[in-house]
Amino acid sequence: MDAVTxxxxxxxxxxxxxxxxxxAHIAHGLTLQSAREGYxxxxxxxxxxxxxxxxxxxxxxxxxxxxxxxxxxxxxxNESAVAAQASIVFVSPARAGEILVAEAVExxxxxxxxxxxxxxxxxxxxxxxxxxxxxxxxSTGKTII
Amino acid sequence: MDAVTxxxxxxxxxxxxxxxxxxAHIAHGLTLQSAREGYxxxxxxxxxxxxxxxxxxxxxxxxxxxxxxxxxxxxxxNESAVAAQASIVFVSPARAGEILVAEAVExxxxxxxxxxxxxxxxxxxxxxxxxxxxxxxxSTGKTII
Amino acid sequence: MDAVTxxxxxxxxxxxxxxxxxxAHIAHGLTLQSAREGYxxxxxxxxxxxxxxxxxxxxxxxxxxxxxxxxxxxxxxNESAVAAQASIVFVSPARAGEILVAEAVExxxxxxxxxxxxxxxxxxxxxxxxxxxxxxxxSTGKTII
Amino acid sequence: MDAVTxxxxxxxxxxxxxxxxxxAHIAHGLTLQSAREGYxxxxxxxxxxxxxxxxxxxxxxxxxxxxxxxxxxxxxxNESAVAAQASIVFVSPARAGEILVAEAVExxxxxxxxxxxxxxxxxxxxxxxxxxxxxxxxSTGKTII
Numbered sequence: 001m002d003a004v005t006x007x008x009x010x011x012x013x014x015x016x017x018x019x020x021x022x023x024a025h026i027a028h029g030l031t032l033q034s035a036r037e038g039y040x041x042x043x044x045x046x047x048x049x050x051x052x053x054x055x056x057x058x059x060x061x062x063x064x065x066x067x068x069x070x071x072x073x074x075x076x077x078n079e080s081a082v083a084a085q086a087s088i089v090f091v092s093p094a095r096a097g098e099i100l101v102a103e104a105v106e107x108x109x110x111x112x113x114x115x116x117x118x119x120x121x122x123x124x125x126x127x128x129x130x131x132x133x134x135x136x137x138x139s140t141g142k143t144i145i
Numbered sequence: 146m147d148a149v150t151x152x153x154x155x156x157x158x159x160x161x162x163x164x165x166x167x168x169a170h171i172a173h174g175l176t177l178q179s180a181r182e183g184y185x186x187x188x189x190x191x192x193x194x195x196x197x198x199x200x201x202x203x204x205x206x207x208x209x210x211x212x213x214x215x216x217x218x219x220x221x222x223n224e225s226a227v228a229a230q231a232s233i234v235f236v237s238p239a240r241a242g243e244i245l246v247a248e249a250v251e252x253x254x255x256x257x258x259x260x261x262x263x264x265x266x267x268x269x270x271x272x273x274x275x276x277x278x279x280x281x282x283x284s285t286g287k288t289i290i
Numbered sequence: 291m292d293a294v295t296x297x298x299x300x301x302x303x304x305x306x307x308x309x310x311x312x313x314a315h316i317a318h319g320l321t322l323q324s325a326r327e328g329y330x331x332x333x334x335x336x337x338x339x340x341x342x343x344x345x346x347x348x349x350x351x352x353x354x355x356x357x358x359x360x361x362x363x364x365x366x367x368n369e370s371a372v373a374a375q376a377s378i379v380f381v382s383p384a385r386a387g388e389i390l391v392a393e394a395v396e397x398x399x400x401x402x403x404x405x406x407x408x409x410x411x412x413x414x415x416x417x418x419x420x421x422x423x424x425x426x427x428x429s430t431g432k433t434i435i
Numbered sequence: 436m437d438a439v440t441x442x443x444x445x446x447x448x449x450x451x452x453x454x455x456x457x458x459a460h461i462a463h464g465l466t467l468q469s470a471r472e473g474y475x476x477x478x479x480x481x482x483x484x485x486x487x488x489x490x491x492x493x494x495x496x497x498x499x500x501x502x503x504x505x506x507x508x509x510x511x512x513n514e515s516a517v518a519a520q521a522s523i524v525f526v527s528p529a530r531a532g533e534i535l536v537a538e539a540v541e542x543x544x545x546x547x548x549x550x551x552x553x554x555x556x557x558x559x560x561x562x563x564x565x566x567x568x569x570x571x572x573x574s575t576g577k578t579i580i
Contacts, residue, residue, distance in 0.1 A: 021198035053166035064205025087232040087377040108419040129398040232522040253564040274543040311488035343456035354495025377522040
């Protein structure tokens with residue numbers, strides 16, 4: 001019986017490929033949890049080396065987490081896309097030792113442009129929101145794998 | 146004759162203090178070049194460990210560079226401020242080996258809110274723009290040093 | 291039997307009050323369709339007087355539609371809030387004669403800050419997305435009605 | 436002796452053409468003050484019909500003013516461009532009777548994408564900032580005039 005490759009299988013292969021090809025500085029603390037067509041979920045273990053001078057997680061690392069989930073989601077159809085623009089709102093600080101989870105969800109895909117929302121949550125009882133991100137992608141017309 | 150502490154001296158002391166208190170993951174490749182009242186300039190040496198799967202500098206690192214310059218500029222009066230929101234446009238890719246420079250300039254400061262523009266350039270003959278960032282800060286009412 | 295005033299009743303009263311107090315230039319073409327706690331839906335009849343020089347709906351009017359739905363949603367608890375920042379992506383053009391619908395949905399509410407997503411759709415068979423908006427509100431501590 | 440048509444002459448012709456082709460709802464209260472290559476300045480006379488329910492100028496009209504200046508600046512080379520994305524920070528409220536001025540300045544132009552900053556000021560002694568806008572344009576490859 002033949003195996004069937006679904007769109008979601010492709011998404012996971014592409015995300016895994018991208019993840020493996022990223023530099024160690026980017027990958028530090030990140031785990032790819034899930035990828036489907038137009039969707040990705042990435043976790044971050046917040047380390048003490050990621051804190052800003054206020055003692056909370058640096059905004060650049062929060063953005064990197066969101067941007068990584070966004071990248072896997074907007075490349076999920078194996079059509080290479082890059083970030084053209086992104087906007088982030090910082091909702092609540094995160095602390096060393098927390099495991100944050102970023103979920104990227106496709107909002108629209110029109111021509112070569114896509115819009116993705118990414119919500120970053122901490123593992124509180126109420127799944128506290130740490131940041132909310134909106135990204136605009138632009139397809140390059142190439143494939144990834 | 147007494148030394149005089151200017152607003153620009155304070156800005157540089159605050160930025161140096163913040164820089165020293167940041168985690169090693171954040172500091173990786175970054176150099177504080179200059180800080181004045183409402184202004185900061187930070188450089189990044191792009192390492193191979195910072196690249197994305199397309200082989201260019203990961204957007205998260207570009208954002209971290211801009212966000213760091215923004216942080217030094219919006220804290221430059223020794224009044225602690227945090228990022229509330231930021232927007233970034235990715236203009237051109239950056240490559241391993243390049244030294245990028247981010248300049249943050251205060252656009253407005255009204256009550257507890259500030260707006261800062263950050264331009265990130267590569268060291269081409271024409272100082273190629275890599276990204277343009279706009280940040281909104283919110284003062285916490287505390288001091289830094 | 292006593293009438294019960296729900297949170298959703300309050301939201302609709304507040305939105306109706308705001309709507310009635312807006313200037314005629316703002317109200318032009320707009321209809322409040324629905325308001326609940328943390329949510330609002332507003333429609334726009336696109337008029338020929340709203341077009342830009344390319345013959346499609348001016349971005350300022352698209353933003354005004356989104357911003358209006360955002361305002362009703364972020365004021366829905368009868369705590370006055372104002373827009374601090376907003377970001378919009380223009381996905382597809384809209385034409386004279388179309389009825390656009392903007393839906394604002396609360397994403398987070400933390401302290402005095404709220405984040406809202408607004409999706410603007412045209413009445414195609416596939417509910418074509420015209421624009422995607424993200425707004426950051428800040429409560430003023432006053433009431434509306 | 437022949438007249439010479441400069442790039443700035445073209446910018447003003449294009450802006451004037453666009454201005455004349457906009458619908459009356461958009462043009463309401465707006466005046467084109469200046470246009471040069473990569474630059475435009477537009478004024479708005481704030482009318483009582485433009486106020487929100489808080490009694491200050493509606494954010495949608497502030498955005499429309501900024502977006503209009505942005506449009507003239509990003510079309511100034513007679514290459515048609517449209518807004519892909521915009522971000523705005525609302526700094527201080529504006530009142531009926533004030534004349535606001537929006538200045539759009541090109542920050543980068545790379546391939547078909549441009550980034551523009553627009554600052555909106557009120558006519559206070561200190562030229563109070565009302566809003567700060569950042570727009571991303573995308574060229575369509577057509578001409579305007």
